[in-house]
Amino acid sequence: MHGRVKKDVVEPTAEEKAKQREQVRTARSLFAKLLDLRQSQTYNDQALEMTFKALQFHPEFPTLWGYRRELLTRTEKPLEELLKMEMKLVEKALRRSQKVYSIWFHRKWAIERLFQEVEGDEAKAQSLLNTELELCNQLLEVDERNFHCWNHRMYVMDLMRTKGKHDPNQMDLNAIDLTLSTDLINKNFSNYSAWHLRTLLQQPVAGEEPRIKLNLEEELEWVQQGIYTEPNDQSVWLYHQWLTLGSTSPEIIHCAVLQGELYMFFSQACRLTSTSLNGSSGRFEAILPRRRSTARVRSWAVGWRFVTDDRIVQKTVEVEVAVESCGTGILKQSQCTFKGQPIDLDSDTPSTATFEHQLPLEQSEILKAELARIEELLEIEPDCRWALLARMRLQLACSIPEETTLEDFERMSSLDPLRANFYADSKANAVLHRRSYDWSLEGWQHPLNLANLGLKHLAPTAAALIFGVRILKLDENALKDFGPLLGLASLIELSVSRNQIRGDVAEVFALKRLQRIDLSWNFLSVGIRGSPPQTLREIDMSGNPNILDLADALDLLMVDPASWKLQVEAGQCLACRQ
Amino acid sequence: MAGYPERSKADAPKRAVEELREKHNHYLRHLDDDKESLEYMMTEHLRMGGVYWAVSAMSLLRQLDDEQRRDDIIEWILRCRDPKTSGGFGPNVGHDADLVATHYALLVLCMFDALERLPHRGGVVAFIAGLQQADGSFASDAWGEVDVRFAYCALSSLTILDALDQIDVDACVDWILRCMNYEGSFGPVPRAESHAAYVFCAVQALALVDALEAVDVDRLGWWLCERQTPSGGFNGRPEKAPDVCYSWWILSALVTLDRAHWIDMEKLADFIALAQDQEDGGIADRPGDVPDVFHTFFGLAGLSLMRKADLAPIHCVYALPLEVVHRMHLPVILSMYERG
Known part of the structure; x- marks a missing residue:
């Protein structure tokens, strides 16, 4: 019941109501009869006729469409003609309700069958597909974002492409797609569905080459026009992001x-x-x-x-x-x-190799040129948060972390307060990135201090860049679990005091070289039997409300209390190997 | 924001759910008063969903106390089993079985603590498992309509029935990942435009089988939080109008991804509150519209996730009240969230 405005709803008159009741009675008895026939597996022309009537009245009834499909496959009448009629029935239904799954599905089913029927007759097949594409275009005129219609269109185009493999006269389907995308975007730059089609054309499908190669420079120029017209339109910026940073392969x-x-x-x-x-x-x-x-x-x-x-x-x-x-x-x-x-x-040799992410020269040049363009835009539109976001991402991609300005995050946050916490987290990550980079210049033996950055998560890729770290301080952040920390096999000392980590102490025993760990003031428990690494010398579990008895805890953790010295005074909960 | 009119912020001032609790309850209790109406008849093919939305909405309001009605509903659900299949449920008595209706039927039985009244559970499992396609995806029914909704329904149902070993989970995960687009977001089928309702299905399906590692949480989380519009409500795709239903689809996905703090919950709660029907109860798709049971559930579920009203907490993956998940000892999916 989408989009029915309450104050526009008119209470039906008594006469209208009576008419509706009559309608309901008639329709109900028709539906009941059909469902009975269905259960008794009756397949005849009369039933086919009845479903036609019923579906004209109520085209959103999946079971009736299903029954109709069964009837159509069992009739002895020539199928091609029947299916052509069927397309008319479905078209009517679609023009009435454009967002009903069962109608679209029936259409797909009918086309598939019809396509089989006309196999071998190229002209017929082509005309069938043309009709279908034309219908999609018409329905997109009514609603340019109807995803049912877009997905149906994709299906039809795929059928045409498969067919076209054996047909030298096949029209240029990629050109049709591209034209549609361009036309719709020129009509309305906010049409993200049309932008999506554009990205699809430029991406490889199932190992093939991309269907279309657009000139990146020209494309960026065109997008720029849209941005200048409506600098806060999300669709254009999402496409911009895809163009500049989107098609990455794992490296x-x-x-x-x-x-x-x-x-x-x-x-x-x-x-x-x-x-x-x-x-x-x-x-x-x-x-x-x-x-x-x-x-x-x-x-x-x-x-x-x-x-x-x-x-x-x-x-x-x-x-x-x-x-x-x-x-x-x-x-x-x-x-x-x-x-x-x-x-x-x-x-102990320092290495920044992990931070020197090498882009191909050509791409790097394009990104830098784009950065310059964004700067220009920001001079005219200093309040465009999308431009600020693009600048940040482009700078990161071009590996110029020292140039990213942290003030940008505050600026975006005040321009876009709905997502203030997203910007806060992004800023924390940017600081983390920079600190990690500086640390890598010094060498592995140096401690990496990431304390008090407001970190809520540690992304797996951020952890990857610091793999090799031996002493890591992450105190006074807001981490909720160990996450990728448990993969940092190089760790000798880890301190995560005053976070919000939940989970079990024994999880950290996955770190096999660990000597000291500070887990104080979190929400950890002890429940899983662990096998602590031989190297472990000190473990601080103070201030975890679920860990009350240190001796019990050590016992559960399979730490032999005899060789450990326990400090439990003054709220401390610290164990050191003697 | 081009493309949609900002409706008048309803004529009435915003009122909290608590104030309208009785009205919502009344609205939900009287949904099927007029069985002879055109509207009731025209939605008969959606009844199983309607029952799930109404029962879970009442359960969130902590008003699920009508024993007679409980028995009637259970009996009706059992009559919706389609004898033409091994044990699937149709959306109504005499209708063809499909995966969505089957999933809803199971959820309602769970809420009523009546799963043991379901005879021949293996038949349900066989029905669901039989719908897995060669590429790993799931079809809705024997006719073969495929999209990511059915993958979620299948994985959730089989988790509840403890029968995930009856399907190829790996292949299903691979197929869901093929629905991922460059934004890190998901569409209904591979290569289709990303859509927030399908993101819900994909994310929760992957969460159910502990396969979220392939998802770039920050990228997807950002795409999702960009769905919040200045009105406070979410849209489902870029540059579309906000709708209360995404308060559930998007927020629950963000909770699963642990990025719910990236949105403004205060404003979202306001948007839902404004979409309430102040006179007759129920929640609409957006402020000023006619309410329906679908949006009433989604609005309440969103508020429950945010703890913005005195509602029973809901599980963001199973879409069941947390208390039901605990009572049934269903597998723990998000330990952090479930421990509260």
Whole structure:
């Protein structure tokens, strides 16, 4: 009951009401008869006629459409003619109700059958598809955002493309799509459905090449026109973001050796299918364990560890990885190769390699030019939060973290107070990024201080960039769980005091090199039996309201109290190995 | 914001749900008073959904106390089982079984603590499992209509029935991930434009089987929080009008992704409050419109998630009152949220 304004609703007169009751009685008895016939599996022309009548009155009745499909497949009449009639019936229904799943589905079913019927007759098939496309265009005139219609159109275009594979006279379907998109956008820049179609055309489908290659410069120029007309239109900016930063494939952002084991991190969560290291095959394991033991699905992860019996001793390695990642409409398969020297995390040499994200020169030039254009826009439209957001993202992509201005976040927040917390979190992440970068200039042995940044989450990719860190301070943030911290196998000291971490203390025992951990003032519990790493010397659990008795807690954690000194005075809950 | 008129902020001033509690309750209790009306007849094919929305809305208002009605509904649901299938439910008596109606039927039985009254549960499982397609997706019924709604209904139903091992979960997850677009968001089928209601289905389906790792939470969370319009209400796609139903679809997805703080809850609650029918109870799609049971549930569910009214808490993945999830010992999906 969308969009019925209450004050416009007129109470029907007694006469109208009586008429409606009569209608209801007639329709009900027709529907009841049909449902009975359906149950008794009656298939005859009379029933077909009755469903026609019933659906004309009530085209939103899925069971009746289903019955009709059964009747149509069982009749002895020539199907082609019947189906053509059917298209008329559905068209009428569609013009009445454009947002009913069962009508659209029936249409799809009818086309599919009709298409089978006319197989071999190219002219007929083509005319059928043309009619269908024309109907879509007409319905998009009525509602340019009707997603049922858009999805139906996509289905029809796919049918045409499949058919076109064997037809040299096939019209240029990509051009039809592109023209529609351009026309609709020129009519209304806010039509995100039309922008979406535009992105689809430029993305590979199922391993093929993209259907259309548009000139990026020209495209950006055109988008710029839209932005200048309506600087706060979300659709244009979303497309802008896709054009500049959208079509990424997973890349290796960090490859390192820690205690003879190879670790690899990617720019997005992915699945590694087959792998080889130095020519011999092996397998990668997702670094983070699953949260729930009931899981039945394969892992997706940013960080992966190569599982092998041998320690890696060579300076240079050659890794070949088959990567599966999410793309629009597909799970993309790609190949990533790392050939060279992984970062040696056991040495103390500083390395900023993980932060020197290399864009292809051409793309980098385009992004920088675009940045300049955004700056120009901001001079005229200083209050355009979308431009500020674009600037921030472009700067990040061009690897110029030192240039991002933190004031921008406050500015966006005051321009767009609805999402103030989004900007606050983004700012925290920007500071984290910069601190991590500065730290990487100093070397692994130095502590990384990320305390008091207001962090609510640690993104897996942010954790990936600091993999190798030995001493990490994250106190006084607002973390709610350990999350990707548990994948930082390099950690020797971790302090997460005064966060809001819930979960079990034993979770941190996944960090096998850990010596000291400060878990004080969180909401942790002790319940799971753990096996603490041999290296562990100090564990501070003070101020966790669920941990009342330190000796009991240690017992549960399988820590032998005999060799540990407990400090429980003055609210402390600290254990040190003697 | 182009493209839609900002309706007058209703003529009446905003009133809290508490004040209208009795009116909402009254509205929900009298939904099927006039069974001879045109409107009632024209929505017969949606009845199972209607029953779920009404029963859960009443349960959120803590008004689910009519024993007679409970028994009547349970009996009616059992009569909606489609004998032509192995055990699926239709949306009404005599209608064809489909996956959405089957899921709703199970949810209502759960709320009434009556799942044990369902004979031959294996038949329901077989019906659902039989709808999985070769590519991992789920169809609505034997005719083969496919979209991500059905994947969510299947995974949720089979979790409740403890029968996930009867389907290929991996293939289903892969298919759902194919519905992801470049914004990190999801459409109804692969390559279709992203739409917030389908984001709900995709995110909760992935959450049910612990497969959210493939989702870029920050990217998707941002797309979702950009759905909040200056009115406080959410739209379902860029540059569309706000609608109360997204208060549930989007907010529950944001809770699952732990990004609910990225929106302005105060303003969202105001938008829902304004969409209430001050005279006759119920909540509409937006301020000033005629209320319906669908939006009444979604409005209350949104408020319940935000703890903005004295309502029973709702589980954002199962779409059941939290208390029901606990009573049934359903698998814990979001430990942080469920522990409160």
